[in-house]
Amino acid sequence: MKTVVIYKSKTGFTKRYSEWIAEELSADIFEASKVTLNIIKNYDTVIYGGSLYAVDINGVKFITENINKLKDKKIVVFATGASPSREEVINEVRNKNFTKEQQKYIRFFYLRGGFNYNKLNPFDKFLMTLLKWKLKKKKELTSDERGMLASYNNPVDFTKKKNIDEIITYVNS
Structure with missing residues (x-):
C-alpha cells in the first residue's frame, strides 16, 4: 500500500x-x-x-x-x-x-x-492576545485556561x- x-x-x-x-x-x-x-x-x-x-x-x-x-x-x-x-x-x-x-x-x-506564541504570525498573535485579555478578565479559570495563560511566556x-x-x-x- x-x-x-x-x-x-x-x-x-x-x-x-x-x-x-x-x-x-x-x-x-x-x-x-x-x-x-x-x-x-x-x-x-x-x-x-x-x-x-x-x-x-x-x-x-x-x-x-x-x-x-x-x-x-x-x-x-x-x-x-x-x-x-x-x-x-x-x-x-x-x-x-x-x-x-x-x-x-x-x-x-x-x-x-x-x-x-513566539512562532505565530502577526495576525494569530493578535487573536491570541485578544484571547489572553479575555481569559485574564475571567473570575475563575479552568486548569486548561490557566495552562494556556502560562504558555504565553513559556512555550x-x-x-x-x-x-x-x-x-x-x-x-x-
Whole structure:
C-alpha cells in the first residue's frame, strides 16, 4: 500500500508528527500547499494533519471538499492542539469539521501538540492576545485556561513519538 502524509503546520508541532508518521510508514510526505488531487490519486492511504484553530482543523477543506474523489482510499485526518486529549474535545472537533457522511470515510485522531506564541504570525498573535485579555478578565479559570495563560511566556511542547502509535496501527490494519 502506498501512503502519503500531507500536513499544514503553523508552529511545527503538526510537521513533527507528520514526519514521524511518514518515517514509520515509509510514506511520502508533502506540505499541503504543494499537493494536488492529481498527486494523491496514486496513493492507497491518505493521511492529513493540521493544527487546531479554535476547533477548526487548519487546511482540512482539501480533504472534505474532495471526499467523493477519495472514498476509495483509506483516509486518516489528525489534528494537533495544546489541550489534553479528552473524548468531549475530540468529538467536538470531529463533529465541527466533518459531516456524518464524511465521518464514514475519515478516521480522525487527535494528537497533543503544544503552543509557542513566539512562532505565530502577526495576525494569530493578535487573536491570541485578544484571547489572553479575555481569559485574564475571567473570575475563575479552568486548569486548561490557566495552562494556556502560562504558555504565553513559556512555550509548551507535548509532542511524543508514541502518540502516533494508534495511527500507525490503524493504517497497518
